[in-house]
Amino acid sequence: MFEEYFNAAPVGLLIYNSEGEYLDTNPATCRMLGYTREELLSLTIKNLLVPGAEEAHRISFARLKAAGSASGERSMRRKDGTRIEVMTHSIAISEGRFLAFCSDLSPQRTAERRGGLYHDAMESLEQAVIIADLSGAIIEVNRAFCELYGYSTQEVLGKNPRILNPSRSAYIDLGYTGEEYDQLFRGLWESIRDPLRGSWKGTVVNRRKDGNLVWASLQIDTIHDEAGQALGYVGLPFDISESRRKEKLSKVELYSTIAALADLRDNETGGHMKRVGLFTKLLAKAQGMPRQYCDDIEFFAPMHDIGKVGILDSILLAPRKLSPEEFEEMKVHTVLGHNIVKGKKELEMVSAITLRHHERWDGSGYPGGLAGEDIPLSARITAVADIYDALRSARPYKRAWSHEEAVAEIRAISGRHLDPGLVDFFLGLASTFEMVYARIK
């Protein structure tokens, strides 16, 4: 029974006498040290010491003899001359003999060394890394991750990566539809849970701890063990905000130029575009829209008449009231403008504005006859701003109205032409509008 255990034991067992001569050993020891049993039994402990370990051995052997037991880590020399790190527990047994339990520390040491190496590598990467377990709890982030998102490691460990999601409405403010948002995350989870794919790559919007948004190109891979079992997920987010911003700006500049061209043909001045931008920003702020939205509408609202590039001079420049046929032709500038900018994600807002800025709250506008909140907010805001500015300005067929006349007119068409809620904000801001109009010509 004892012998069976002795031979089958997973740890090395050695019995030796007070001279350090080996009296018995088991197969685990032989495997560990590379000797046969016969070879080992012809040796003493001293034969297995690595150079320079004699003194340490003498002390620990003396301690074992005095105390009856001793433990420690030591290096031993294998038959082939290589070193092996071993943990030994030795005890005194009967007849002046000792029994040592030895276990090989090498796998553990290698794992520790590799673990240390992986950790150092993670920390020196410029690429942010985030690792989550299957339940979605964050178990590891690196330095680059902390720098990108402004969180410390402690603040995110155990949390769900969802803390980086700025919410559905933030995506919608950036021009995504609700359906696109749902599709994005559905697609992400389906891909990484699909055993055949196990990975996903795409663009997401993240919120930093300080509240600022970052565009990230994100690669997620499922981590598998050797048996193919999923263990968790590793995410590699890469900050692309700067390139997104530049891309957006250059597109916006291009379309601003076209819009300015359209206004030029219409005998509008640059002042009109600038003022309409400021007015819409004021109204968007009053409406409580997020900062990004307010900045965007200031940029995009001035482009509402971009489609006028495609309207004939004879109609666009007619110094008189248009005939019904001509007016129908003129209405097309909304659809033309929409066609210029549609399908471009960064220009989602301007495409809504170009198409809908002549819709009316009561449904009597064009081109769709949309009513109430079916008209995008950006277009309703632009309508208030554009009408105030148009009323104040002289046109070939009308004189410039005073501020008071313009305010009275806007109050009069509230709830019919214009969103009454926005008109209320306008009335609260009327003196600011007057100042902006006077300042920017």
Ligand SMILES: [Fe+2]
């Ligand atoms: Fe227009």
Ligand SMILES: [Fe+2]
């Ligand atoms: Fe306008």
